[in-house]
Amino acid sequence: xxxxxxxxxxxxxxxxxxxxxxxxxxxxxxxxxxxxxxxxxxxxxxxxxxxxxxxxxxxxxxxxxxxxxxxxxxxxxxxxxxxxxxxxxxxxxxxxxxxxxxxxxxxxxxxxxxxxxxxxxxxxxxxxxxxxxxxxxxxxxxxxxxxxxxxxxxxxxxxxxxxxxxxxxxxxxxxxxxxxxxxxxxxxxxxxxxxxxxxxxxxxxxxxxxxxxxxxxxxxxxxxxxxxxxxxxxxxxxxxxxxxxxxxxxxxxxxxxxxxxxxxxxxxxxxxxxxxxxxxxxxxxxxxxxxxxxxxxxxxxxxxxxxxxxxxxxxxxxxxxxxxxxxxxxxxxxxxxxxxxx
Amino acid sequence: xxxxxxxxxxxxxxxxxxxxxxxxxxxxxxxxxxxxxxxxxxxxxxxxxxxxxxxxxxxxxxxxxxxxxxxxxxxxxxxxxxxxxxxxxxxxxxxxxxxxxxxxxxxxxxxxxxxxxxxxxxxxxxxxxxxxxxxxxxxxxxxxxxxxxxxxxxxxxxxxxxxxxxxxxxxxxxxxxxxxxxxxxxxxxxxxxxxxxxxxxxxxxxxxxxxxxxxxxxxxxxxxxxxxxxxxxxxxxxxxxxxxxxxxxx
Numbered sequence: 001x002x003x004x005x006x007x008x009x010x011x012x013x014x015x016x017x018x019x020x021x022x023x024x025x026x027x028x029x030x031x032x033x034x035x036x037x038x039x040x041x042x043x044x045x046x047x048x049x050x051x052x053x054x055x056x057x058x059x060x061x062x063x064x065x066x067x068x069x070x071x072x073x074x075x076x077x078x079x080x081x082x083x084x085x086x087x088x089x090x091x092x093x094x095x096x097x098x099x100x101x102x103x104x105x106x107x108x109x110x111x112x113x114x115x116x117x118x119x120x121x122x123x124x125x126x127x128x129x130x131x132x133x134x135x136x137x138x139x140x141x142x143x144x145x146x147x148x149x150x151x152x153x154x155x156x157x158x159x160x161x162x163x164x165x166x167x168x169x170x171x172x173x174x175x176x177x178x179x180x181x182x183x184x185x186x187x188x189x190x191x192x193x194x195x196x197x198x199x200x201x202x203x204x205x206x207x208x209x210x211x212x213x214x215x216x217x218x219x220x221x222x223x224x225x226x227x228x229x230x231x232x233x234x235x236x237x238x239x240x241x242x243x244x245x246x247x248x249x250x251x252x253x254x255x256x257x258x259x260x261x262x263x264x265x266x267x268x269x270x271x272x273x274x275x276x277x278x279x280x281x282x283x284x285x286x287x288x289x290x291x292x293x294x295x296x297x298x299x300x301x302x303x304x305x306x307x308x309x310x311x312x313x314x315x316x317x318x319x320x321x322x323x324x325x326x327x328x329x330x331x332x333x334x335x336x337x338x339x340x341x342x
Numbered sequence: 343x344x345x346x347x348x349x350x351x352x353x354x355x356x357x358x359x360x361x362x363x364x365x366x367x368x369x370x371x372x373x374x375x376x377x378x379x380x381x382x383x384x385x386x387x388x389x390x391x392x393x394x395x396x397x398x399x400x401x402x403x404x405x406x407x408x409x410x411x412x413x414x415x416x417x418x419x420x421x422x423x424x425x426x427x428x429x430x431x432x433x434x435x436x437x438x439x440x441x442x443x444x445x446x447x448x449x450x451x452x453x454x455x456x457x458x459x460x461x462x463x464x465x466x467x468x469x470x471x472x473x474x475x476x477x478x479x480x481x482x483x484x485x486x487x488x489x490x491x492x493x494x495x496x497x498x499x500x501x502x503x504x505x506x507x508x509x510x511x512x513x514x515x516x517x518x519x520x521x522x523x524x525x526x527x528x529x530x531x532x533x534x535x536x537x538x539x540x541x542x543x544x545x546x547x548x549x550x551x552x553x554x555x556x557x558x559x560x561x562x563x564x565x566x567x568x569x570x571x572x573x574x575x576x577x578x579x580x581x582x583x584x585x586x587x588x589x590x591x592x
Binding site: 006007008085220221223224226227229230231233234236237238239240241279282283284285 | 425442
């Protein structure tokens with residue numbers, strides 16, 4: 001029984017497990033697909049002992065990029081939940097991801113039609129940095145709109161309801177903008193559903209850049225999120241400059257969301273499932289929960305992508321479909337458990 | 343040392359001009375019916391709400407003139423109820439009380455560790471230090487939150503109904519702890535709803551309708567005619583060992 005283990009030991013084991021799962025996800029993610037690559041060749045290619053273009057040019061950037069997207073979404077979810085002291089806050093349910101997608105699309109349209117690269121499943125690679133910044137603005141505005149509509153963060157139901165409304169409206173607008181380029185409808189839908197198939201090395205670099213920018217401040221603010229769990233008044237009485245800190249947390253989480261969405265579309269529920277599962281194992285200390293959510297999100301998304309690539313072989317499902325199919329029941333389970341408690 | 347002082351505090355909400363002074367080493371009970379403005383006054387004194395008129399002075403200097411960390415070092419505030427971080431270790435909750443001394447990036451030194459150990463010790467929560475807050479009883483949890491407030495080693499402690507969720511034994515323990523803290527030189531102001539606990543304080547202040555109705559020693563304030571006016575005609579007061587004891591007739 002893990003429950004019987006001392007908490008400190010359990011926490012170390014959770015991190016060890018996460019690292020092992022991450023390694024496993026890396027190997028499986030590279031080995032499996034339309035053309036399976038034997039594990040030995042995967043290892044040789046990963047270590048640079050053997051050239052294999054399927055591994056180095058296709059699978060590896062997809063798996064590494066997927067890890068970065070998953071890490072970004074996992075941490076953003078944990079940060080939103082801690083910041084709003086609301087267990088159902090996540091980039092998808094808060095409308096933040098839809099806001100980012102709207103920002104990215106708006107930029108593409110402003111620049112005169114969708115990028116030509118779009119048709120070749122390489123969305124917006126011509127404008128990755130600015131796309132993320134537009135996505136960032138969209139995510140920030142969408143989150144603020146959700147907060148205003150929900151009348152604050154305290155009422156969980158209202159927050160999710162407002163987030164879903166904001167998300168739906170923005171997704172509608174995004175789809176409308178994208179359909180202006182009717183030749184590429186298929187690719188458009190593949191993108192809005194959330195897809196890792198677009199990820200190449202340029203995406204990995206852009207994701208890496210934004211994660212380096214947004215992750216360290218969040219990881220350093222774990223203590224602030226802990227203090228916020230005592231209530232805002234207490235956090236304020238402890239002398240913390242709350243207004244600035246809350247904005248910094250919101251901005252960093254929105255930037256992570258935008259970085260993920262700009263490269264991989266709207267992938268739901270990773271930010272909900274990951275922190276929740278880890279919170280049950282680790283407790284709610286955000287100094288641990290944030291880095292664990294980065295690892296857990298990376299594992300979850302790569303494994304989900306593995307399902308997306310193999311379930312309907314040789315065709316592929318968008319990974320967002322898989323995470324939504326996993327996340328829907330998870331969401332219902334959370335609601336059911338909360339009702340059981342109340 | 344001028345203590346912590348409200349001078350002519352008007353607003354926000356219910357307060358209509360309140361003067362109240364808390365000296366170091368003094369323990370004052372704040373009584374009053376629901377909606378009388380007790381919690382608001384406590385928040386104003388903690389610097390969490392700004393009065394519309396009048397001001398709060400900390401050792402003869404306007405409270406607003408202190409930096410927020412300095413204010414947190416001198417004043418600790420414990421709200422009533424409020425969210426509980428169920429998934430945090432007791433020790434981490436108490437260590438959060440050192441934030442006014444550490445700021446965002448400070449590293450804990452021996453002084454911080456000592457203060458945390460002391461706060462755990464005096465509240466009797468040291469045995470739970472490695473447990474999650476959510477696994478404790480309501481009374482144990484309240485004592486941990488009190489330990490968090492004490493960990494800053496504040497000069498003034500502002501508590502909103504610190505005994506509400508406790509069983510009788512732990513209520514008396516908390517009251518005894520407040521008395522002990524006052525002996526150590528801490529100024530303690532506690533909102534209480536039980537006049538019998540207030541009777542153990544050095545001084546009782548009674549708030550009603552946003553005004554200070556009475557202030558003085560428990561014997562002077564907690565008299566039968568006064569409490570009948572406050573709580574209704576069935577209130578009786580007996581003196582037990584020189585202290586007022588309040589009960590209901592019938």
